[in-house]
Amino acid sequence: xxxxxxxxxxxxxxxxxxxxxxxxxxxxxxxxxxxxxxxxxxxxxxxxxxxxxxxxxxxxxxxxxxxxxxxxxxxxxxxxxxxxxxxxxxxxxxxxxxxxxxxxxxxxxxxxxxxxxxxxxxxxxxxxxxxxxxxxxxxxxxxxxxxxxxxxxxxxxxxxxxxxxxxxxxxxxxxxxxxxxxxxxxxxxxxxxxxxxxxxxxxxxxxxxxxxxxxxxxxxxxxxxxxxxxxxxxxxxxxxxxxxxxxxxxxxxxxxxxxxxxxxxxxxxxxxxxxxxxxxxxxxxxxxxxxxxxxxxxxxxxxxxxxxxxxxxxxxxxxxxxxxxxxxxxxxxxxxxxxxxxxxxxxxxxxxxxxxxxxxxxxxxxxxxxxxxxxxxxxxxxxxxxxxxxxxxxxxxxxxxxxxxxxxxxxxxxxxxxxxxxxxxxxxxxxxxxxxxxxxxxxxxxxxxxxxxxxxxxxxxxxxxxxxxxxxxxxxxxxxxxxxxxxxxxxxxxxxxxxxxxxxxxxxxxxxxxxxxxxxxxxxxxxxxxxxxxxxxxxxxxxxxxxxxxxxxxxxxxxxxxxxxxxxxxxxxxxxxxxxxxxxxxxxxxxxxxxxxxxxxxxxxxxxxxxxxxxxxxxxxxxxxxxxxxxxxxxxxxxxxxxxxxxxxxxxxxxxxxx
Numbered sequence: 001x002x003x004x005x006x007x008x009x010x011x012x013x014x015x016x017x018x019x020x021x022x023x024x025x026x027x028x029x030x031x032x033x034x035x036x037x038x039x040x041x042x043x044x045x046x047x048x049x050x051x052x053x054x055x056x057x058x059x060x061x062x063x064x065x066x067x068x069x070x071x072x073x074x075x076x077x078x079x080x081x082x083x084x085x086x087x088x089x090x091x092x093x094x095x096x097x098x099x100x101x102x103x104x105x106x107x108x109x110x111x112x113x114x115x116x117x118x119x120x121x122x123x124x125x126x127x128x129x130x131x132x133x134x135x136x137x138x139x140x141x142x143x144x145x146x147x148x149x150x151x152x153x154x155x156x157x158x159x160x161x162x163x164x165x166x167x168x169x170x171x172x173x174x175x176x177x178x179x180x181x182x183x184x185x186x187x188x189x190x191x192x193x194x195x196x197x198x199x200x201x202x203x204x205x206x207x208x209x210x211x212x213x214x215x216x217x218x219x220x221x222x223x224x225x226x227x228x229x230x231x232x233x234x235x236x237x238x239x240x241x242x243x244x245x246x247x248x249x250x251x252x253x254x255x256x257x258x259x260x261x262x263x264x265x266x267x268x269x270x271x272x273x274x275x276x277x278x279x280x281x282x283x284x285x286x287x288x289x290x291x292x293x294x295x296x297x298x299x300x301x302x303x304x305x306x307x308x309x310x311x312x313x314x315x316x317x318x319x320x321x322x323x324x325x326x327x328x329x330x331x332x333x334x335x336x337x338x339x340x341x342x343x344x345x346x347x348x349x350x351x352x353x354x355x356x357x358x359x360x361x362x363x364x365x366x367x368x369x370x371x372x373x374x375x376x377x378x379x380x381x382x383x384x385x386x387x388x389x390x391x392x393x394x395x396x397x398x399x400x401x402x403x404x405x406x407x408x409x410x411x412x413x414x415x416x417x418x419x420x421x422x423x424x425x426x427x428x429x430x431x432x433x434x435x436x437x438x439x440x441x442x443x444x445x446x447x448x449x450x451x452x453x454x455x456x457x458x459x460x461x462x463x464x465x466x467x468x469x470x471x472x473x474x475x476x477x478x479x480x481x482x483x484x485x486x487x488x489x490x491x492x493x494x495x496x497x498x499x500x501x502x503x504x505x506x507x508x509x510x511x512x513x514x515x516x517x518x519x520x521x522x523x524x525x526x527x528x529x530x531x532x533x534x535x536x537x538x539x540x541x542x543x544x545x546x547x548x549x550x551x552x553x554x555x556x557x558x559x560x561x562x563x564x565x566x567x568x569x570x571x572x573x574x575x576x577x578x579x580x581x582x583x584x585x586x587x588x589x590x591x592x593x594x595x596x597x598x599x600x601x602x603x604x605x606x607x608x609x610x611x612x613x614x615x616x617x618x619x620x621x622x623x624x625x626x627x628x629x630x631x632x633x634x635x636x637x638x639x640x641x642x643x644x645x646x647x648x649x650x651x652x653x654x655x656x657x658x659x
Contacts, residue, residue, distance in 0.1 A: 085098070085114060085117070085118075087117060087121035087122075088121065090121070091125075092125055092154045093154055095118050095121065095154075095158075096154055096157050099115065099158070099161050100161065102114055102115065102118075103161060103164060103165055103168070108165075108168055108169055108172050109172075115162075115165060119158070119162075122154075122155075122158060126152060126154075126155060130149065133147075134147050138400070138403055139403070141407065143404070144400045176223070177225075179222060180223050180224050180225045181224075183221045183222050183224045184224040184225060184228055184232070186217075186221050187218060187221055187224060187232055187236070188232075190214050190217055190221075191232075191235055191236055191239055193214055194211075194214060194236070194239040194240065194242075194243060197214075198239075198243055211243055215299075218236065219297045257299060257300075258299075258300055258301050259302070261298050261300055261301045262301040262302060262305055262309065264298045265298055265301060265309050265313065266309065268291050268294060268295055268298070268313065269309065269312045269313050269316060271291060272291050272313060272316040272317060272320065273316045275287055276316070276320060276323065281323050281324045281327040282324070284320050284323065284324070285320060285321065285324045288317055288320045288321070291317075292317070295313065331382075332384075334381075334382070335382050335383050335384040336384075338380050338381060338382060338383045339383040339384060339391070341380050342377065342380055342391045342395070343391065345373050345376065346391065346394050346395050346398060348373060349370065349373060349395065349398040349399060349402065350398060352366050352369055352370060352402065353398060353401055353402050353405065357405075357409070359458070359459070360410075360459065363409060363410075366402070366406075370399060370402055370403075374399065377395060414461075417460050418461075420457050420460045421460040421461070421464050421468065424454065424457055424460060424468050424472065425468065427450050427457075427472060428468065428472050428475065430450060431447070431450055431472055431475035431476060431479075432475050434447065434479060435475045435476075435478040435479045435482075436478075436479075436482075437479070438482075438486070440486060440487075444480075444483065447476055447480070450472075450476075454472060491538065494535075494537050494538045495537075497534050497535045497536060497537050498541055500534050501531065501534050501537060501545055501549065502545065504527065504530055504531060504549075505545075505548050507527070508524075508527050508549075508553055508556060509552050511523065511524075511527075511556060513560070517560060520560055521560060521570075524553065524556050524557060524560075527553060527556075528553065531549060531553075550574075550575070554571055554574065554575075557570050557574060558571070568643070569646055569647075572647055572650060573650050573654075576589070576592075576650055576651055589651055589654075592651060593648060593651045593652075596644050596647055596648050596651070597648065599640075599644060600641055600644045600645070600648070603637045603640060603641050603644075606633075607634060607637050607641075610630050610633055610634050610637070613630060614627060614630055614631070
């Protein structure tokens with residue numbers, strides 16, 4: 001079809017132009033080109049024979065192809081889907097009723113497009129219903145391979161009606177071929193009459209009127225057999241030229257004829273230009289084809305207007321053809337984007353299938369994602385015939401794989417839930433045995449371990465979940481309620497300890513140093529011993545009272561008359577002793593010692609680098625400052641390492657003592 005349109009308009013077609021679907025190719029390719037319609041040297045140029053006559057609405061080469069079921073979204077042109085009867089609201093039975101009506105009341109040449117659109121929507125609905133049945137079958141536990149397709153009554157009716165339609169077209173085609181032969185005989189008879197006109201002795205006016213009548217009869221006759229077309233036109237135009245040579249028609253009559261022809265061609269130009277506003281590019285192109293047929297039938301125009309009128313017609317024709325090309329270029333771009341979108345959805349389903357899913361809630365979440373993706377898939381339209389089946393099969397296979405894995409998981413999940421129920425029942429028995437224990441610390445740790453194990457065990461079936469949880473929670477709550485009552489009874493003791501520690505902090509703050517540094521130091525040590533002897537305080541006051549104590553004792557140690565290194569050592573030792581006295585002191589001393597060791601090892605490594613680098617520097621004045629800076633870094637590093645060694649010794653001695 002595209003080749004034919006190129007020949008009719010003279011416009012160049014791009015090599016990558018997309019051919020429309022087969023069901024849009026309603027006009028056979030022709031060998032005549034627009035160049036054969038260009039102006040000729042003499043006045044009879046309009047009667048130059050064309051190589052072939054266009055055969056409109058010829059049947060396709062493979063007639064059976066038209067009736068092949070459209071089982072996917074790409075077997076029909078988008079142009080068709082967007083125009084004509086709105087079959088989206090029809091049921092498949094209503095479509096069959098409408099098809100019967102078309103075959104009874106419709107013209108075979110005009111209902112073909114409606115039938116193609118109806119087939120598209122029929123099979124699209126049938127396909128959707130079939131997929132829904134398949135999905136329901138799989139959801140109930142069946143497999144895709146076991147699913148059996150049931151023969152559809154409406155589909156059988158459709159095939160029967162389409163066979164009837166094919167038979168009607170066959171009859172029509174046979175009639176058309178017979179009509180072509182009759183038309184050939186009629187045109188041959190007109191040629192014989194043209195030959196006789198050259199021997200006519202009547203007046204020029206009468207003879208010319210006979211000639212015009214023969215031309216009108218020629219134009220009113222329909223198609224002829226293709227193999228006779230060129231020879232027929234050659235013969236016809238030959239005798240037309242002979243007639244003009246014979247009668248020597250006078251200029252005034254010829255000018256009048258030229259004027260009428262010019263008016264007719266101007267009207268054709270206007271109609272062609274109006275096609276640029278036609279919404280359907282396919283309809284516009286078909287109409288343009290008819291206009292070219294009419295153009296060829298119209299006689300010559302005045303010589304001075306020939307190029308002008310032809311250029312106007314040619315420009316409008318070229319633009320109509322370009323609109324057609326642009327439409328299908330845009331269609332190709334849309335299909336490419338739709339293809340990319342569907343490939344992205346396939347990739348997303350692959351990711352969902354491949355990711356690890358270990359719980360029923362995760363499977364439920366993934367199922368919702370798959371359902372949403374399936375809905376989105378249904379909103380994406382055409383992707384091109386060659387990719388439609390491939391992408392759909394890939395998408396369907398991935399979805400089937402997901403639901404197959406889900407069924408497999410659900411089967412294993414039931415077995416695992418039974419095992420989990422047994423494990424949780426065992427934990428309930430252990431909790432019942434421990435709930436009355438008064439070994440608060442050790443039993444608390446055991447209950448925490450039981451609770452952690454409970455969390456590690458997976459789900460149980462819904463019918464047992466609430467009961468088994470109430471049993472376990474009751475035992476845990478009983479123990480911790482008893483523990484809470486016990487510690488409430490010693491709360492008053494904690495309050496007394498808090499009061500004693502506050503009094504001790506005030507004594508530390510009020511302490512006045514004597515002139516003997518050693519006595520001052522021993523008194524501060526005594527304050528520390530007294531602090532350690534006082535028991536626990538309420539938890540909510542623990543951090544605050546401890547911070548007040550450290551602030552007071554550190555301030556007193558800072559005021560002792562001794563060198564900075566000794567003071568720092570005593571303060572650090574005081575800090576570590578406080579940590580040792582606190583609960584879970586080993587958990588605090590370990591990280592502190594590790595931090596000091598990491599710093600010590602880092603300084604060792606840095607000293608090696610610094611000492612090696614000094615040897616690379618020359619003794620020139622330009623590097624003296626750099627050498628001095630590195631030496632200072634070495635001295636500072638060694639001093640810090642010595643201080644770190646002292647702190648590590650303090651931690652080790654106190655840690656051993658606590659052990």
